[in-house]
Amino acid sequence: MSLICLGLVVYSFKPEGHLYDFKTITVVESIVPNGVGRSRMIESLEIKDYKEFSKIMSEDDNERNKADRGEIRVKNYEETKLLNFFNIGGIRFQNIAANDAIVNSRVSQFLDEGWEIVSINSGVESVGSADDNNGLFITRFYFKKQIN
Structure with a gap:
């Protein structure tokens, strides 16, 4: 009986500290022509x-x-290749749909x-001048999971 009680106490004990784990996925999509x-x-x-830090x-x-900076840098990460928004012919809607399918698969x-x-946050980076054809579309997905 005392072993059962001890087991229940140990099982119900939650260590102090974090109640959740968090993960972030960053999607970087190029809006560079060609x-x-x-x-x-x-x-x-x-x-x-x-x-x-x-x-x-x-x-x-x-x-x-x-x-x-060397200690801040992360060397272990997963990198999934996506397609660029543009190809030689201009904007490529098939590439956008392909990226959506891959991101949806990971989120699922x-x-x-x-x-x-x-939360999901996104933004566009570009120089902003009329001649600027370069930039990035960045989306960050933030996830949490309760620690048992």
Whole structure:
């Protein structure tokens, strides 16, 4: 009986700290003409603690953050090739549909694994001048999953 009670206590104990795991997937789609850009879906396979690379700035201590860029860099990540929005003939709607199918497949897998979408954010980067034909369309998918 005491083993059963001990088992229930251990099973119901949740360690202090995080209640959720989080994941981010970033989709970078090139809007560079002639198909010369690179489009990818990226997922980090490493966990980083932001505190290792953070510094609290104050009036008394305003020296720059000296975190080592090499330690911040992630070397283990999953890269999924996507198609560029443009090819030599101009905008390619089949490429957009193909990218949608691949991204939907990955998002569906996350949902099947018990992850929940927290938010989706997107933006476009370009120089903004009339002559600018280069840029990126970036979408970030944020997921969370409760830790058991």
